[in-house]
Amino acid sequence: MSGPNNGVMVVLEATAGRLSDVSLELISLGKDVANSLGGPLVGVLIGASDVALTAVGCDIVDCYVDFGTIGYSSEMAVTALSARVEAIRPRLLLAPTGTLGLDLCSALSVAFDATLASYVVGLSVDAGRIQATSQLYGGKLLADCDLGDGFAIACVVPGSAVALQLGVGDVEVSNHSLDAIVGSLAIEPGIRHEPEASGVDIVAAELLVSVGRGIGASANLEVVQELADALGVPMSASRPVIDQGWLPKPHQVGKSGKKVKPKVYLSFGISGAPEHLEGMRQSEVIIACNTDPNAPIFKVAHYGTTLDLFDLVPELVELVEG
Ligand SMILES: Cc1cc2nc3c(=O)[nH]c(=O)nc-3n(C[C@H](O)[C@H](O)[C@H](O)COP(=O)(O)OP(=O)(O)OC[C@H]3O[C@@H](n4cnc5c(N)ncnc54)[C@H](O)[C@@H]3O)c2cc1C
Structure with missing residues (x-):
């Protein structure tokens, strides 16, 4: 990949037509970093097509068609995301520490020779360099790390930022298809089981x-x-x-x-x-x-x-x- 731009790319997850809570937290974190770097915030939604995309809080939303019709495989998700990283060349990619993030981040880090910070609970920018705070030993220690001035990936712990309250706004949306990728996969995608829906928000509770x-x-x-x-x-x-x-x-x-x-x-x-x-x-x-x-x-x-x-x-x- 040629040198990165100053944008931040956020991997968004959605279930039952709405973005997950952690996606809204990542948008909040990503907005702050993108503002400090002076670049756009790009959301990449992989695997869902039924999400209202007018109010996601990003400048651009890149989305791939629904996994529901195709099934899921790590290889497919990594291949799809790699294509978007190549095209957009962000400075920082944010993904949630969860099934999707853990599945994608290490593979992307190897593919792009990118610095990877795991269990991130805070991000900032200092003189153009991205700084991350990560949990160690189950949160007993916090480590500050300099992610440098190249392309970096941060896998963020859910609950590390206040979720962005979405307003209605226009967003540039570009759609992509997984069809071309599916044909080239070594492993056939399998069924993806969605987590149970629940009205409970334990993160917001006081x-x-x-x-x-x-x-x-x-x-x-x-x-x-x-x-x-x-x-x-x-x-x-x-x-x-x-x-x-x-x-x-x-x-x-x-x-x-x-x-x-x-x-x-x-x-x-x-x-x-x-x-x-x-x-x-x-x-x-x-x-x-x-x-x-x-x-x-x-x-x-x-x-x-x-x-x-x-x-x-x-x-x-x-x-x-x-
Ligand atoms: C990779 C990994 C990820 C994990 N992720 C999580 C996670 O996200 N969340 C999580 O919670 N755990 C997680 N665990 C499991 C974790 O290691 C513990 O096994 C788990 O937290 C123990 O749960 P517990 O305290 O409810 O049960 P126990 O450790 O069995 O404790 C039960 C407690 O109840 C007390 N007790 C019993 N009866 C009473 C009573 N009548 N009144 C008052 N007290 C009573 C006992 O004294 C005991 O201390 C993870 C483990 C691994 C390896």
């Missing part, structure tokens, strides 16, 4: 009631749900609760879930494994309930109790309901 494996069984969730309802807030959860199908995936906090920063994070029956802490340790106030006094959650909690959650939660509900 107070979260979060539950872990200590709840014991799906039927017991009701106990904590009552508290969440009394407080009028969403319920979030650790991964085992999601893996067992007790709550849908959009409720998961942590490394492979969402990163949340509420004013208050109330946790019940969560041990505080590094992968969970990575998603919530930046909450302003953490309150933990865990019967094990040695549970690691107490190392990050501002307030804690070793009461049994089944004794404490009903009392809290009574207090809240007055």
Whole structure:
């Protein structure tokens, strides 16, 4: 690739006709960097065609036709994105740390010999050089890195920026087809399973009631749900609760879930494994309930109790309901 322009390219994801929350966060981050560099913000939407594209907050949207009709393969997504990188020559490419970003970023970094920063939680520009802050060791350490003045890729942790509130505006949209790419693939694309839809936005919540494996069984969730309802807030959860199908995936906090920063994070029956802490340790106030006094959650909690959650939660509900 010849030298990059000063634009920023954002990989956008969409499900059920709307951009994902992390896409809106990436647009926010990308806008700031593009403004500092003095280049355009280009959104590349791969694999969806039914998204309203008049208000995505980018200067240009490049989109490929729906994966739904073709199926998904990493090779196809990387080939499609590589063609757009070649054509647009951005200075920085932003993708979410998630299935799509993890699938694409390392392959693109090798293909373009680009600097790759993973688990990015912040970006800035200093004297024309892009600077990234990345999480290490599940968020225990933050590392500042200079991404240099060539083409760089940043894989950004969901929840690292405030999602852009979209207004209605015109955007230059160019459509591309995957047909030519499909013919040249070594591996036939397979079915792509969309995540379950959910009206819950745990990232935007100022107070979260979060539950872990200590709840014991799906039927017991009701106990904590009552508290969440009394407080009028969403319920979030650790991964085992999601893996067992007790709550849908959009409720998961942590490394492979969402990163949340509420004013208050109330946790019940969560041990505080590094992968969970990575998603919530930046909450302003953490309150933990865990019967094990040695549970690691107490190392990050501002307030804690070793009461049994089944004794404490009903009392809290009574207090809240007055
Ligand atoms: C690559 C990778 C990614 C991962 N991503 C995530 C992620 O995104 N999010 C995530 O959460 N985890 C993630 N994990 C899993 C993580 O390592 C832990 O296994 C998980 O966080 C543990 O969940 P937990 O705290 O609910 O369960 P446990 O560790 O089993 O803890 C349950 C806690 O409940 C307490 N307890 C039990 N009964 C009660 C009671 N009656 N009252 C009060 N307390 C009680 C126990 O003392 C215990 O500490 C990931 C792991 C890997 C390897």
